[in-house]
Amino acid sequence: xxxxxxxxxxxxxxxxxxxxxxxxxxxxxxxxxxxxxxxxxxxxxxxxxxxxxxxxxxxxxxxxxxxxxxxxxxxxxxxxxxxxxxxxxxxxxxxxxxxxxxxxxxxxxxxxxxxxxxxxxxxxxxxxxxxxxxxxxxxxxxxxxxxxxxxxxxxxxxxxxxxxxxxxxxxxxxxxxxxxxxxxxxxxxxxxxxxxxxxxxxxxxxxxxxxxxxxxxxxxxxxxxxxxxxxxxxxxxxxxxxxxxxxxxxxxxxxxxxxxxxxxxxxxxxxxxxxxxxxxxxxxxxxxxxxxxxxxxxxxxxxxxxxxxxxxxxxxxxx
Amino acid sequence: xxxxxxxxxxxxxxxxxxxxxxxxxxxxxxxxxxxxxxxxxxxxxxxxxxxxxxxxxxxxxxxxxxxxxxxxxxxxxxxxxxxxxxxxxxxxxxxxxxxxxxxxxxxxxxxxxxxxxxxxxxxxxxxxxxxxxxxxxxxxxxxxxxxxxxxxxxxxxxxxxxxxxxxxxxxxxxxxxxxxxxxxxxxxxxxxxxxxxxxxxxxxxxxxxxxxxxxxxxxxxxxxxxxxxxxxxxxxxxxxxxxxxxxxxxxxxxxxxxxxxx
Numbered sequence: 062x063x064x065x066x067x068x069x070x071x072x073x074x075x076x077x078x079x080x081x082x083x084x085x086x087x088x089x090x091x092x093x094x095x096x097x098x099x100x101x102x103x104x105x106x107x108x109x110x111x112x113x114x115x116x117x118x119x120x121x122x123x124x125x126x127x128x129x130x131x132x133x134x135x136x137x138x139x140x141x142x143x144x145x146x147x148x149x150x151x152x153x154x155x156x157x158x159x160x161x162x163x164x165x166x167x168x169x170x171x172x173x174x175x176x177x178x179x180x181x182x183x184x185x186x187x188x189x190x191x192x193x194x195x196x197x198x199x200x201x202x203x204x205x206x207x208x209x210x211x212x213x214x215x216x217x218x219x220x221x222x223x224x225x226x227x228x229x230x231x232x233x234x235x236x237x238x239x240x241x242x243x244x245x246x247x248x249x250x251x252x253x254x255x256x257x258x259x260x261x262x263x264x265x266x267x268x269x270x271x272x273x274x275x276x277x278x279x280x281x282x283x284x285x286x287x288x289x290x291x292x293x294x295x296x297x298x299x300x301x302x303x304x305x306x307x308x309x310x311x312x313x314x315x316x317x318x319x320x321x322x323x324x325x326x327x328x329x330x331x332x333x334x335x336x337x338x339x340x341x342x343x344x345x346x347x348x349x350x351x352x353x354x355x356x357x358x359x360x361x362x363x364x365x366x367x368x369x370x371x372x373x374x375x376x377x378x379x380x
Numbered sequence: 381x382x383x384x385x386x387x388x389x390x391x392x393x394x395x396x397x398x399x400x401x402x403x404x405x406x407x408x409x410x411x412x413x414x415x416x417x418x419x420x421x422x423x424x425x426x427x428x429x430x431x432x433x434x435x436x437x438x439x440x441x442x443x444x445x446x447x448x449x450x451x452x453x454x455x456x457x458x459x460x461x462x463x464x465x466x467x468x469x470x471x472x473x474x475x476x477x478x479x480x481x482x483x484x485x486x487x488x489x490x491x492x493x494x495x496x497x498x499x500x501x502x503x504x505x506x507x508x509x510x511x512x513x514x515x516x517x518x519x520x521x522x523x524x525x526x527x528x529x530x531x532x533x534x535x536x537x538x539x540x541x542x543x544x545x546x547x548x549x550x551x552x553x554x555x556x557x558x559x560x561x562x563x564x565x566x567x568x569x570x571x572x573x574x575x576x577x578x579x580x581x582x583x584x585x586x587x588x589x590x591x592x593x594x595x596x597x598x599x600x601x602x603x604x605x606x607x608x609x610x611x612x613x614x615x616x617x618x619x620x621x622x623x624x625x626x627x628x629x630x631x632x633x634x635x636x637x638x639x640x641x642x
Contacts, residue, residue: 257632264641265634299630306638307630 068108071301075099075359076271076308077113078244080159081193082220087242090219091191094159096274096359097310102297103357104379109301114380115354117369118159118195118362119151120316123174123182124166129364130326132339136366144182148190155369161195161362162186167208168199176211183215195222195312195362197246206233213237222246222312225276228259235266244272246312251278251285253292257306264306274360275309281318281325281349289313293356313353316364319346347371354379381619382421382605384453384474385414386578388440390427399426399436404443411444417610418640421474422448424465425455433458437465445470453500453607459487466495473497476607477540480505480519485526498536499527500574503559509542513555516541517562524566538574538605539563545582546590553594560601572604588612596622 077098082088094116100109125142126134140146144162151157164179166172174182183196196212198205210233213223217240224246226234231247238245247263249256256275264270275296279289293311300308319325324335325342335341346368350361354376363369387410390396398406411422424440426433433456441452445468453474454465462475477500478488492499501523503516510516520539527537541559544552564570575598581590592615595606599622610616620639623629632638 253630254632257630257638258634261632261634261638261641265637270641295630304629304638306632306641 066107069101069105071100071109073100073301073303073305073308074110075297075300075310076273076305078222078272078274078310079220080195080222080244082218082242086220088219089187089191090193092158092193093220094193099297099357100301102294102301103355111380113359114376115358116159116360117157117350117372118161118312118360119155119157119369120161120163120314120362120364121147121151122163122165123179124172126165127171130320130338130342132325132342133320133364135339145186145189148186152190152192155366158192159195159360160190160192161197163197163199164208164212165199167204168201169204171199173204174208176207179208180211180215183212187216187219193221194219195224195246195360197224200225202227202230206230209234210237213241213243216243217241220244222274224248224274224312226259226263228255228262231259231263232266235263235268238272239266239268244274246276247273247309248276248278251280251288251292253277253295253307256292256296257304260306260309270305270309273309274312275307276312276314279313279315279318279349279353281315281322282345282352283324284318284322286349286352290352290356293353293358297357310359311353311357312360312362313350313358315350315353315358315361316346316368317362319349319368320364343367343371347375351375381599381603381623382572382574383419383610383616383619384421384423384574384605384607385411385417385419385610386423386576386607387414387609387611388422388444389425389455390430390436391425392427396427396429399430399440402439404446407440407443408447411448414610415448415450417613418616419450419610421451421453421472423453423455423476423607426461433461434464437461438468441465441468451498459484459491462488463491466491466497469495474500474538476500477502478523480522482526485523485530489527489530489532492536493530493532498538499532500538500540501527501571502540502542504542509544511552513559513562516555516559517566520559520563520571521566524571527571528567533569534567534571535569537571539571540574540576543575543577543579543594545584546580546594547584548582557597557601560598560603564602573602574605574607575603577606577608588614591615592618595619599623599626 075097081090081093098112225248296307325345426436451472453476455476475492503519581587
């Protein structure tokens with residue numbers, strides 16, 4: 062008798078989130094990026110529809126990063142000093158279809174830019190680049206509560222993805238996303254129970270679950286990747302069995318975590334046996350991203366263009 | 381758990397009256413209330429007072445289908461009433477119910493198959509209600525065998541061990557619970573298990589509490605579905621919590637709300 066594979070059919074599906082609104086949809090983006098909609102675990106095409114591929118968002122800051130390792134700095138050169146040149150490089154040379162703008166400059170310790178300045182920056186950015194935007198705050202709750210609503214308003218109707226809401230600070234951002242027609246990133250500290258709770262709290266305020274993307278918080282390869290993997294897998298299995306409260310697509314900050322790893326940062330002089338630092342970092346970012354795609358990641362926020370290229374090739378080969 | 385709301389039953393005075401007067405609004409209100417409270421499907425029973433159940437069931441089904449596309453469980457001991465209801469059914473259907481008697485199985489299994497309906501099989505026969513676990517399993521096996529013979533998908537079969545009131549048959553309660561677990565090993569794929577919950581507290585005090593305790597225990601023994609009163613919030617909360625403890629749902633602080641958002 063021929064071997065027959067057991068196929069699991071799911072009753073639930075991951076919700077579909079669109080980032081970016083075109084002119085016809087009330088925005089000014091050249092295209093929208095759709096993520097989610099899976100009715101099966103990653104790459105199990107025989108078990109259910111997988112309508113949208115994972116996408117890469119290039120990470121861009123509003124200020125020049127000071128602590129990025131040489132391998133990253135060299136890949137962008139002087140463009141890092143000017144966010145507009147930086148995004149131009151990403152969209153024109155590297156053909157980025159999605160940008161993740163991190164408003165690091167608003168942080169009290171890194172420039173303390175005002176809400177007006179950041180809103181102005183977003184306004185200009187929207188005029189200069191046509192791709193959809195993810196807009197992330199600086200991580201300081203009090204400051205983000207001033208800056209993000211202003212940026213949300215500046216991007217009204219563009220259907221951005223705003224973040225990040227956390228369990229102790231989600232109301233201001235939710236109200237802004239609701240008022241201006243954006244979707245939201247809900248971030249939880251590698252904790253499935255908090256991820257679910259935060260989705261419920263946000264949806265209780267009136268933002269549909271279908272406009273939430275979960276940032277499950279990840280660790281890079283060797284730094285907790287397997288914990289993130291298991292949390293994502295558990296949420297995805299629940300989503301496929303019909304639990305809408307965790308049926309959100311995932312966004313993973315791959316670049317941020319991978320380039321923090323010792324293996325990506327230390328110089329060849331310190332560890333001659335490890336080989337060239339430039340290559341190690343790219344490998345670390347590539348491998349972390351590849352593993353997270355297997356766990357169900359929908360958006361990979363990445364830094365090194367070579368790592369992005371590797372991942373694009375990987376996605377193309379598998380899907 | 382698959383929850384079938386039990387309240388559209390002519391045995392209840394208001395529903396009986398509404399059927400008599402063809403008061404569609406009252407039926408529709410009850411349907412929507414039950415769905416809002418968490419019913420996944422609705423039981424539809426004309427009740428003993430209906431003079432013409434073959435026609436009344438059609439009226440009920442059509443009235444309910446105007447306001448919801450949830451599955452409807454056509455509840456009658458007469459196959460011709462169920463058949464009549466199926467004729468006007470647009471929503472998914474549950475045939476409620478067959479017994480283990482040959483003539484019932486011969487009439488209702490093909491009917492359920494034809495309409496791609498789920499089928500509830502009561503482990504009773506013309507000989508009466510079984511008195512112990514072994515008798516229940518024997519009747520269950522007969523029903524499963526008949527489904528297999530007639531090519532009806534066993535995973536769409538819901539076996540009902542038939543709960544007796546706790547004040548009548550206290551000694552049987554443990555057997556009833558045990559038989560649910562054993563129903564599952566009759567075949568592969570396994571049949572599902574359902575109960576008509578409120579029978580357990582018939583004629584007792586503390587009906588809601590007895591229902592709740594039995595339901596939680598039955599879930600522990602592998603219950604998949606129940607016909608119950610979804611407006612009993614404590615009962616629903618207990619069921620949701622029991623499923624949480626059985627790891628069917630992911631915990632969060634608002635897990636009761638989360639379940640209801642499903």
